[in-house]
Amino acid sequence: AGMVTLDPGFANTAACQSRITYIDGEAGILRYRGYPIQELAERSSFLEVAYLLIHGELPGPGELKDFSEQLRANAALPAEMRTMIDALPRDGHPMVLLGTAVNTMAAFYADTADPGDSAQVDRATMLLLAQLPTVAARIYRHTIGEEPLEPDHSLGYVEDFLRMTFGGRNGSAELDRLYARAMDLLLILHADHEQNCSTATVRVVGSSQAGLYGSVASGINALFGPLHGGANQAVLEMLEEIRDAGGDVDTYLSKVKDKESGTRLMGFGHRVYKNFDPRSKEIKELAAEILDRQDQPDELFELALRLEGRALADSYFTDRKLYPNVDFYSGVIYREMGFPTSMFTVLFALGRLPGWIAHWREQRLDPAARIARPRQLYVGPTQRSYAG
Numbered sequence: 001a002g003m004v005t006l007d008p009g010f011a012n013t014a015a016c017q018s019r020i021t022y023i024d025g026e027a028g029i030l031r032y033r034g035y036p037i038q039e040l041a042e043r044s045s046f047l048e049v050a051y052l053l054i055h056g057e058l059p060g061p062g063e064l065k066d067f068s069e070q071l072r073a074n075a076a077l078p079a080e081m082r083t084m085i086d087a088l089p090r091d092g093h094p095m096v097l098l099g100t101a102v103n104t105m106a107a108f109y110a111d112t113a114d115p116g117d118s119a120q121v122d123r124a125t126m127l128l129l130a131q132l133p134t135v136a137a138r139i140y141r142h143t144i145g146e147e148p149l150e151p152d153h154s155l156g157y158v159e160d161f162l163r164m165t166f167g168g169r170n171g172s173a174e175l176d177r178l179y180a181r182a183m184d185l186l187l188i189l190h191a192d193h194e195q196n197c198s199t200a201t202v203r204v205v206g207s208s209q210a211g212l213y214g215s216v217a218s219g220i221n222a223l224f225g226p227l228h229g230g231a232n233q234a235v236l237e238m239l240e241e242i243r244d245a246g247g248d249v250d251t252y253l254s255k256v257k258d259k260e261s262g263t264r265l266m267g268f269g270h271r272v273y274k275n276f277d278p279r280s281k282e283i284k285e286l287a288a289e290i291l292d293r294q295d296q297p298d299e300l301f302e303l304a305l306r307l308e309g310r311a312l313a314d315s316y317f318t319d320r321k322l323y324p325n326v327d328f329y330s331g332v333i334y335r336e337m338g339f340p341t342s343m344f345t346v347l348f349a350l351g352r353l354p355g356w357i358a359h360w361r362e363q364r365l366d367p368a369a370r371i372a373r374p375r376q377l378y379v380g381p382t383q384r385s386y387a388g
């Protein structure tokens with residue numbers, strides 16, 4: 001096989017050079033375009049981070065205002081696209097509906113779908129960012145049988161997404177603000193993570209010079225899997241299962257450690273982080289802030305804390321360097337905000353969108369980029385005869 005080496009899951013293969021995101025998995029460091037994730041989480045907004053990832057620099061005040069106004073001005077969906085979403089199966093998973101809707105944007109906006117034309121790529125970038133929240137909220141309301149809510153351009157990006165989703169149900173302006181800030185922070189923390197499965201997918205699809213909409217739709221489908229973005233839904237289902245079985249975390253951990261069971265501790269472990277996922281620390285603090293406002297301790301959050309504590313004291317997990325990842329605590333926050341588990345991965349997609357776009361655009365301009373075409377080591381039969 002000459003130069004070909006076996007590398008399942010591309011664990012040791014760099015498929016590109018990139019200037020977008022830096023991760024040091026041993027040290028638990030994550031930076032977007034050089035800025036530490038903690039600083040961005042504290043000081044910036046999701047739209048600033050989206051701009052940073054896509055354009056390489058933080059926007060100045062005027063640039064941010066223009067960017068934000070353009071996004072808001074483009075938030076409404078064309079009538080045919082609304083009709084199309086409303087005709088999708090109501091009991092379909094929201095991630096399936098989301099991937100479908102984004103794929104059709106190449107048809108609804110055919111005049112922005114040419115990947116060879118920079119102006120069209122810029123327009124597609126704007127439309128995707130502007131409309132994904134509108135699409136996601138419409139899908140949510142469709143699946144619960146509620147009338148859709150149209151965008152209100154006077155509201156901020158995240159505020160309006162929450163309003164289109166829930167219709168301003170929280171009642172108090174203070175709670176609305178808290179949830180909008182929490183949502184914004186969660187989107188920042190999910191915005192990019194270099195060559196993860198969905199981003200690698202976007203790049204692979206884009207490498208054939210397929211368009212941005214189709215590449216992003218492919219990323220959405222990759223994100224849906226339970227080992228990737230689907231883990232946030234799986235974590236909450238796991239916590240509910242433990243609660244319903246009486247809340248015994250040790251019994252559950254025994255099952256996880258028994259390889260025969262096929263059960264994994266969801267929200268734990270990471271291909272790159274062999275230390276705390278820096279995002280999980282931020283999310284844990286946010287969960288504490290949001291859930292500690294209640295009079296009663298939140299049952300599932302308490303359970304997650306206990307589960308984490310027991311796992312981190314267990315050599316099975318420490319020997320394998322398995323720590324909580326980004327998905328371990330995000331679900332309890334989404335649940336508190338009123339999202340059903342089936343929407344969790346959609347929220348991940350809203351956050352990851354600027355990362356997907358940034359990578360697709362980086363690859364498009366990379367003179368070293370080639371079509372993605374991995375090799376294999378053939379282990380099937382040698383030549384045999386049809387007649388024999």
Ligand code: CMC
Binds near residue numbers: 227264
């Ligand atoms: N629970 C129990 N054992 C685990 C887990 C876990 N969550 N994760 C890894 N292991 C074990 C695995 O069985 C293996 O053990 P051994 O060496 O005895 O065979 C060892 O740890 C190494 O695991 P691996 O499967 O080779 O690791 P990987 O890099 O291929 O997989 C992962 C990474 C994230 C898919 C995996 O850790 C996992 O399945 N975690 C649970 C799902 C999850 O939380 N995914 C979200 C990832 S972060 C955000 C995102 O991408 O969406």
